[in-house]
Every structure is written in C-alpha cells, then in structure tokens.
Amino acid sequence: MPDLRQLARTLFDAAVAAADPALALRRAFADHPPPQATGRTILIAVGKAAPAMLAEAMALCPGADTAIAVTHHENPAEVPGAQVLRAGHPVPDEAGAAAARAVIEALKACGPGDRVIALISGGGSALLPAPAPGLTLADKAAVNRALLAAGLDIVQMNLVRQQLSQLKGGGMLRLAAPATVTAYILSDVIGDDLRAIASGPTVGPIGTRAEARALLRDAGLWDDLPLKVRAHLSDDTPAAPVPEAVNHLIGSNRQSLEAMARAAAQAGLATRIVSDRLTGDVADAARVVLAELAPVAEPTALLFGGETTVNLTGTGMGGRNQELALRVALDAPGIGNDWVFLSGGTDGRDGPTEAAGGLVDGATAERIAAAGQDAKALLADNDSHAALDAAGDLLITGATGTNVADVQALLIRP
Structure with a gap:
C-alpha cells in the first residue's frame, strides 16, 4: 500500500478530477442540449471554473456571437476567441465590478430569438459584483467582509447578497429577457440549492429583503452595516418577477x-x-x-x-x-x-x-x-x-x- x-x-x-468542468459540461450537453436559436448565441461563464466551461461550450456551440468568462485572479487560463475577465475573491473588487458591467451590457443587448447559455460555478457571487442602484462596490465589500467574519453559511450569505445585486437572485434572467436562458451549473453548495450557487443568477432569490434584515439582526451585523445598505434593505417594494430558465446541475x-x-x-x-x-x-x-x-x-x-x-x-x-x-x-x-x-x-x-x-x-x-x-x-x-x-x-x-x-x-x- x-x-x-x-x-x-x-x-x-x-475528487477534483470528478468535478472537471469541461467533461461535466460535455456530458450535460449530450444529455440536455441547449435549444436552437433563431438569433444570436451569447455564452456567459461565471465562477472559478468559468474558463474551462466556456472553452468547452465554444467547442460545442461553434460560432457564438458573444463569449465572456469571469473568473478569479489566480486562474491564468485564457480562452481563444473569448473575453476572459478576472476579479477578486472572496472579497469583491473593482475588476469584478467592471466584469459585471460587461456582462450586464451583453445581457441587455439580447432580443427575441437570442439564446443565452449561462455556465455557472462556485465563486461567482463574489466575482461578479453589480451593486443595486444607490449602492457602491465599497458598500457591497463591507457587507461581504462582515458576512464572512460572522461565520454564516453560504445560503445565509447569499440570501443577503442577492438583495444587494443587479445580477444575483435571478437578475441575469431579468436582464436577458426576452432571450431564452439555459444554465449549466457546477455546484459548490452542500445540498445543491441552485438559488445559493453563485447567488443564483439564473433562479429565483432565496428570500426577501425582510428576511435578509432579520438574518443580519440575528447575527448582530445590522447596526454596523453602511447606512445606504440598511436603507436599501428596508425598502420592501416588490421586486420584478423572475423569468423562466432551464437549469441543469452538472457536478457536485x-x-x-x-x-x-x-x-x-x-x-x-x-x-x-x-x-x-x-x-x-x-x-x-x-x-x-x-x-x-x-x-x-x-x-x-x-x-x-x-x-x-x-x-x-x-x-x-x-x-x-x-x-x-x-x-x-x-x-x-x-x-x-x-x-x-x-x-x-x-x-x-x-x-x-x-x-x-x-x-x-x-x-x-x-x-x-x-x-x-x-x-x-x-x-x-x-x-x-x-x-x-x-x-x-x-x-x-x-x-x-x-x-x-x-x-x-x-x-x-x-
């Protein structure tokens, strides 16, 4: 022995080999191919496995009109023919905010007949910070540091993060409408709750602003958060509905x-x-x-x-x-x-x-x-x-x- x-x-x-993102995506495409498009194809990969997933998707969907990967600074991989953007993790940084703006612009340009293929892996929540209107990256970074230091689990952290973002908690779907969205998801969340993986950009939110407030108060964090964050979370105006998407779990x-x-x-x-x-x-x-x-x-x-x-x-x-x-x-x-x-x-x-x-x-x-x-x-x-x-x-x-x-x-x- x-x-x-x-x-x-x-x-x-x-364990790492079993979660190989390219092989997992190849198997998923064979079993659950994305729908055909009458318009453009937009590939958006977000997370620590984003470059590998995007490279495989480009091979499986040749001729994509837009291809963007957002991953962490420590991942040096490049994807020929695609835009690879790097960002901070676990604390969001300005590079991540710039990457989020690029993704938002690509999604906003979608129209009827277009298809978005979203490739989601762990780390996407911090890597793609898109502060809600009225908030800044510094506000989100302060919240993120507080959540990490408090020892909250990933679902609890993402319940809060979703309420402060344009992309999380189904935000990607709102921006991409009326295009169809198909997501292939590599889970880093125990129990594989799709709402929690990368803060659920292609699914509905985990909870409401009221629930986020209650969680932060129970954790003793509320009073130390930036004033603008508390004001945002105190506004209970109903969020816009989240459009439908097809989500496939490909690794866990x-x-x-x-x-x-x-x-x-x-x-x-x-x-x-x-x-x-x-x-x-x-x-x-x-x-x-x-x-x-x-x-x-x-x-x-x-x-x-x-x-x-x-x-x-x-x-x-x-x-x-x-x-x-x-x-x-x-x-x-x-x-x-x-x-x-x-x-x-x-x-x-x-x-x-x-x-x-x-x-x-x-x-x-x-x-x-x-x-x-x-x-x-x-x-x-x-x-x-x-x-x-x-x-x-x-x-x-x-x-x-x-x-x-x-x-x-x-x-x-x-």
Missing part, C-alpha cells in the same frame, strides 16, 4: 466524494462516506471527524464533504480547511494506528492563502513545536496557515479550475 500521505493526495486529486460535492471512495477501494482500503454534510462551525466539524478516529483492523478510508465556517476572533491567516486540519491534529487521541487527515478546497484555495488546505498526521503537533511555534496560540489567533506551514503540512495544489466545495479524507492503517 502506498504511503498514507501520498494516498490522501491521490484521493483529493480524484457528492459526486466527488463517490470518486474518492472508488479510488480508495481500488487501493485496497475499507471505505465509507461518513458525511456529505460536514458544515457549520469548524470546531464542531473537527469533533465529528475526531469521533471517527479509532483503531481499525484493516486499512480504512473515512470520507467527508461539505463546507464549514470559521468565526474569526484573531488576526492570523488561514482558512476553514487549514483550521479544521489543525484542530484534528491537536486534539487527535492516541489510537496506536498510523493515520493522516486531509481537508482541502476543491478549487485549490483555502481562504486568502496559497494553500488548498492541510494534510496532517499524528506527528503534526510535534513538528510545529520543533519549529519553535506554539500551535494552540496560533489556533487561537486563527493563524492555522502559520502552524501548518511550520509542520510542512500545507496542502498546496494551485488553482484547480473547478469548485465543488470541500472534501476530507481520514485514512487509518493498523
């Missing part, structure tokens, strides 16, 4: 977990997907993982998928996957077996760092101490990146060009 750390990385790579976290399970079984491990709902606070998620860390009689792979949250109280740097891996390493019981634990974002990036996550084992805490670092103090400062870096336990993959949330593998050998 290969080294457990190498095997954990092999399983992670299998669960599909990637199943690919990991197949790879683990092929390597000779007893395999079980423990949970595809590893969500909520990262400390609680660590306890779920630790509850599975027990002696085994045969090599075993225990798999998890989801997207946790971190309630920021310190000033350090890291991300939810790095913090989860560090917590497991520091609190792991002695079980008399070899073990490793990997937690990684399938997009290749965890928080504002170059790492996808962490890959730890029973000696991680010792390596951190040997490097002269205090692991518990670093954890208390939300500085999981520094702790794992000291141990040589950062998971570095580079941008993967896809995103189906996070995956975890706990490998145990007698």
